[in-house]
């Protein structure tokens with residue numbers, strides 16, 4: 001199968017790191033096409049960044065259509081543009097946060113999220129509510145590590161993340177940790193060994209869930225709000241992204 005992996009920020013090195021993490025768990029028959037938007041923030045650390053990232057995700061789904069991906073993964077913990085992407089393709093579209101929440105709820109009665117800047121915790125908290133995991137998610141915690149500081153795979157920062165995770169497990173009485181940034185994908189194995197609890201990397205979970213959905217022959221429903229976008233003229237820089245009459 002062909003999996004479109006979208007890093008919604010425009011950091012090429014982060015796209016490469018995320019793709020490496022995805023390829024490490026992908027099945028032999030899964031081809032990973034790693035892309036990023038042609039415009040937008042180098043990292044996504046708040047609502048303003050996320051507004052442009054969502055448009056960038058929609059752009060990349062639209063541009064990848066001729067390659068007919070079998071599944072799409074949005075590799076940013078805010079799941080930006082998830083619903084727009086589901087309108088724009090028949091392939092199943094998975095956000096790494098939604099995928100990680102589902103998997104965490106299958107291996108623990110309560111989990112905690114450890115993310116980057118504390119100011120972005122509200123974004124994850126709203127996703128917890130939107131996806132219906134208020135019972136299982138016991139807390140969202142920031143490390144105040146900037147996203148791009150994780151670019152070297154975050155090895156230099158693993159002890160800082162570990163410390164926040166330990167405090168979260170104790171304070172929340174949770175039994176699993178969800179990594180709240182696609183840039184943490186390289187740290188999952190080390191943190192699992194150090195913490196002694198399931199640590200979930202949404203990139204890896206989303207890749208495997210995508211393989212499962214494709215294997216089951218499941219695609220995004222085109223009945224209702226995920227139906228193909230209405231034909232529409234777009235103007236300005238977005239002119240090529242308007243939906244054509246078909």
Ligand code: 5HY
Pocket residue numbers: 009042043044045075076077078115116117120147180181182183
């Ligand atoms: C991410 N930002 O996964 C999020 C993490 C965050 O550029 N990639 C980003 O803090 O929301």
